[in-house]
Amino acid sequence: MTKLELSKTGFQINNTNIEFPIDISVLKQALGDYRYIKKKYNHIYTWDNLGIMVFSKEGNKAESIGLELELPKYDFSPKSIFNGEFILDGQELFHYYESNKDKLVKLFKGDRSGAFILSRTSVWFDKENGKITGISISAYEKEEKPKKASAPLDIEFKAFEPLWREWISEINKIVSTDNDYYNLTEGISIEDIQRHSALEDDITIPPALINFYKVQNVDYDAVTSTFQFGVNNWSYELIPFEDIAEEWNSIQDLQFDEDDLPEQEIDFEKINTNNYANPKWIPFATGRNGDYLVYDTDPASKGKFGQIIELQNESWDRNIVADSLEELVQNEINNLRAGKTEHFDFIVGKES
Template sequence: MSTVAFVQGQLLIQGQAIALPVPVAQLATLLGPSRHRQLKYTHVFTWDALGLMAYAKDGALAEGLMLQLSPGQFDFSPQTPFAQALTMDGHDVLHLRATNPSALVPLFKGDRGKAIVHGGFSVWFKVEDGVVTALEIAAHAPQPAAPAPVPAELDARFAHLAPVVKRWVAAIRERVPDDHPYSTWIPGVDAAQIARGIRLGDGHQVPDELVNFYQLVNVAYHPVTSAAQLVVGEHGHSYTLQAFKDLRQAWQDLQNLSDDLDPPPDATASTHILTQAYAHPGWIPLAHDTCPGPEGRYGQIIELDNESWARTVVADSLTDLLERNSDALERGQVAALDVMRGRSDGSEPA
């Protein structure tokens, strides 16, 4: 029976220290013959009787080992589970995980299982329905800390935004914590990022208020959704905050859509906005209105409804919109975040 253990920072298989990546031939010498399956992007070597797999992208050097603790669902999964305890200096890693959660390290954004780092190795816990079903051993090198961005100085005209943004972000984090996969907060933009992203096209640029907002808080793109949401309008539609670097593309997409769509015959003009078209070039996503109508306000927030062709002013300003959202969050009235939280932990929405 295979013995896999960590002793004084070394990974031992059958008592022999190995490094990762490890030649598959060396594993065969230590563990015996394996079952081989070639997938699209990697090769899998399976020791059925031992509950162990190795992954090798080139088919020769295995980057990692997988110890299957529960029956696997793939045809290359071991036929029997790994029957021994994986130990670190004599301590079962499952016990270490349960008794010392502060030692766990996320290996990627949204990592719910997390890992224990030991020497130059990590042991990642694959968790399904709250149960650890596999252990993945890989080489681990600490990532160098990214240099801290040099913050741009907040314009004194928008100093009032700081407590407003802080309250809004805190209210979201109360419901969707930072370790949630849909928590996409990143530090606010610095001077270099502003210089790269402020110009949108045709003489338009991100208005000063939005620039200062993004100096306080920014988000990373997520392909599914983000906890950084703003709820607007009578119907409570929820919109995901754009990353600062994506504002130019969002603005250009809006202009392209405006060129392709003609207003319906019954479209009526509003004294608060300046156009009957789908959008005005002066509407900067959110949409932040930099060209209001005669009764509108500079910086008012417009919701675009392409089904009814409504162009509704939903807030007098960005500050107004953020404060309304903070109020709703603190009252527990933003259902989208509860659904998001339920999807992550497998529970029903609160």
């Protein structure tokens, strides 16, 4: 039986010491003969009866080892699943997995599975629909990202700090911080502001939004994210600060020629627009369906600077949902405290 063992002192396959990148001759010594396939971007060595593959960029040394627990239908896939023994830090791998999930490390943005790190080696789990279908073993070098200092708040916006703390506290009662979709990050830096706050020559992200993001920012997630607002039975996810310009441009692409404008039924005394959207509306939350929450920097005569408008794509509805960003966040906090948490059902349902 094939035996892999990873401990604090090193990695072994069938009692042969393994170090990445691994010389193919060492793997042949440990596992026996293999089947070889050359692909456009790498070389693949397959041990059909063992359920093992290794991948090499140059052909002579392998950068990763794959253990197949289900059989994918590729020409390089093994003909059997891995039925060997894998000992991780003295325990059978899946026993270790069940009791040490808190030690899993995400290897990349959007990593839903995570990896165990031991002796500068990562053991990553490939999952499909929550089921582990394969394991990838490779060298691990922690990428040290320079920590950015959050930009200091302007005095007039200090109230955003306790507001964020309240919001985070209520969300943490519903969604665990290690949830795949928990996307809170540190606040934006001076460099972030310099790079991303200008949308057009005369249009910039307003000070209130900038200071809101100075306290905390969020990561983008392709599926969904935790920091969101429930408005009119729809979920609006907070847009990462660095993505606001892209979302703003998407809205501008939907402006109509004057002759093609449909009739609009909105409160023109408060909402100032003569097209699909006013370019001075700044999106900060998205419904992922073309709808947005926007910060109004150009209200009509009876409107308020900073009022929050729900911009609906298909219906062309333009509704003021809060008089300010502070009010919007406080409304969300109040709703969470009142038990209105339906917009988190999918996220909480994905917790393992």
